[in-house]
Amino acid sequence: MQIAHRKSQTGFTLFELIITLTVLAVLVMGTIPLAQNAVKRNKEIRLRETLRLVRQAIDEFKRDTVGACGGNPTTRGFQPPVPSDPRSRAVVDDCEIFDTLNIDRYPPTLDVLVKGVKVRDRGISITAGSGLNGDTKQATEINATDQVTKVYLRQLPIDPMTGESDWKFRSSYQEGDSDSWDDINVFDIRSSSDEIALNGEKYSDW
Secondary structure (H helix, E strand, O other): OHHHHHHHHOOOOHHHHHHHHHHHHHHHHHHHHHHHHHHHHHHHHHHHHHHHHHHHHHHHHHHHOOOHHHOOEEOOEEOOOOOOOOOOOEEEOOHHHOOOOOOOOOOOOHHHHHHOEEEEEOOOOOOOOOOOOOOOOOHHHOOOOOOEEEOOOOOOOOEOOOOEOOOEEEOOOOOOOOOOOOOOOOOEEEOOOOOEOOOOOEHHHO
């Protein structure tokens, strides 16, 4: 009886402790990559969403420049009036923001999209609605002589992969794989991260 009582009070052997710790270590090491991938995947989702929003803002700005400042200059003078996109309810009325080299009239910088530009009512639009400078009026209700400020981005976007607003820019006059920006306009943005995504692509190629 005493021998049996002593055996019941003994704990784990050293071998059993080693086996248990080894199993726990394997489980922990296996979950770390999963957790890291989950964090990385979340950043990738945010990056794609940020790129989509900024590119939409650039396209919207471009639509609002159609018919601005007398039309786009060419070597043969001014182009005839171009039908505006029905999604555009305003026309940019601030010609000073355009450099003489920026014939395509894409936004000169991202700051322009954040600070906003002076616009005027384009007139009757199929898709009228509110949104100019936080006003509740419909675009078609704004007098043609009134001038308001339209903001295209709420704030300067941050690259989720770098944690900074250090985007790579490309103008409408550059190739898609250009490494440096010519400072003419912002046609597209890319991440400045050199890391590889989970799908094997470079973030800078998105």
